[in-house]
Amino acid sequence: MTAPARRPRLTRAARPATFTVDAHDESGALVPTRIAGEHPLTLYVDKREVLTMMTLGAAPEALAIGFLRNQRLVQSIDEIVSVQVDWDVGAVAVTTRGGLADLDARTRKRTATTGCGQGTVFGDLMEDIESIRLPGGASLDEETLFALLNNVRLHESIYKEAGAVHGCALARGSEILTFVEDVGRHNAVDAIAGWMWLEGVDGSDKVFYTTGRLTSEMVIKAAQMGIPFLVSRSGLTKMGHEIARMVGITLIGRAVNRRYLLFTGAERFVRREPPAGA
């Protein structure tokens, strides 16, 4: 891992993840219930408003950086001088070293192709993805996958407590390097992308785990981060599958406990074979 030469100045403004509200259940009993936070956070870059994200608020600085990375509004973490979150006004202010050239035109173009069903900027992403091919070399064996799934199971605190969030983890083998939960899966992925830049973490030997469905967007973002393994406990879509085949990602779905379905990129996955003669 190589941390950036000049790390941005950051606030550390995580919000409480859950809140308690009263509910009544079918027996009429009062049931104090933990629910996930959800807060508007408006992103400003060099004092220009870019957009408002709805977030759990667990990792707002990494979210802002990862959003700018995944939308390719900034090319390198070194362009970012500071990321300042102020929940009193629901704002995150990013200051860049040289300004973002032509931000207006870039966000305008993006508008037209924002995928409403996916919450992201689809048109541009799709153009880029056609040039991405993930190298071979990395491998993941079945027991390591099972160990990772177990580590994830032990880790998912907010989801278990309050539901209504998606979790994403970045792992090296079975070791979870970072785990982010958010109300939108897009945010959780973006926060991991931001964390990778902040910590100088390369994706090429990593596993990306998500509780969410493997749609086109999730596969595209994993590919952009250069991560060869994408694991989900949920299902996948046809386009997620097609893009995974195209870029050469190892796609594993329905991964829970010691079960999984391996969809693409089998050459990187080592299944435990029964002992010879068994």
Added chain:
Amino acid sequence: MTAPARRPRLTRAARPATFTVDAHDESGALVPTRIAGEHPLTLYVDKREVLTMMTLGAAPEALAIGFLRNQRLVQSIDEIVSVQVDWDVGAVAVTTRGGLADLDARTRKRTATTGCGQGTVFGDLMEDIESIRLPGGASLDEETLFALLNNVRLHESIYKEAGAVHGCALARGSEILTFVEDVGRHNAVDAIAGWMWLEGVDGSDKVFYTTGRLTSEMVIKAAQMGIPFLVSRSGLTKMGHEIARMVGITLIGRAVNRRYLLFTGAERFVRREPPAGA
């Protein structure tokens, strides 16, 4: 129900909902697996490109209409002359009677506030919601809710078959009027909004059911459609809860079989009381 005076000319271009791909499970066995479709669909209004949606494609015409309704780019179904879907080019062309005034400025303003975690246009929605208050009057009793949950359980075919989709239903009492599944919950909600316009269905005595989480966006959209009951089998977020209280929606979460949690709007909900003396 009052259907619009002049119903738009529509294609009926639903895509197949599921596709089969090969996977290998943990035993090494080949497992042909049904997965949900996911297709880019670019919306053009009067030949102007507006955005690209990723959709299952089950109800593309209603989706396009409902998107325009929920983003308030059109004020009435009567403004729409035709909705033509052509999957060969992944496009849905909407023709309006008088053109959309100032579409550029309106979509540009929207850009800045697109909620990346929610896939929708948040800023403008939030401004409007402050003026919405749902009237009392409608009521829902517990046995009707249980009957609806059972009807939903019997209905959710794609989810059961392939996962990776969200389902939404519009119901009158326990009767499901329409049921839409899509890869994004935003799309499923929008398709129901479009269906309501096409069929002239008013929301004021209806129940909106969703498999998805009750985030701010879901509550806002239900309120905009004038629907007093919002039911989910999933959890909710703090902001969804706050907005539900503000607009006076009856919010029921974790609703499965004969269980639920009633969070807000209890005055419209009639719980079965045990018989006197029991």
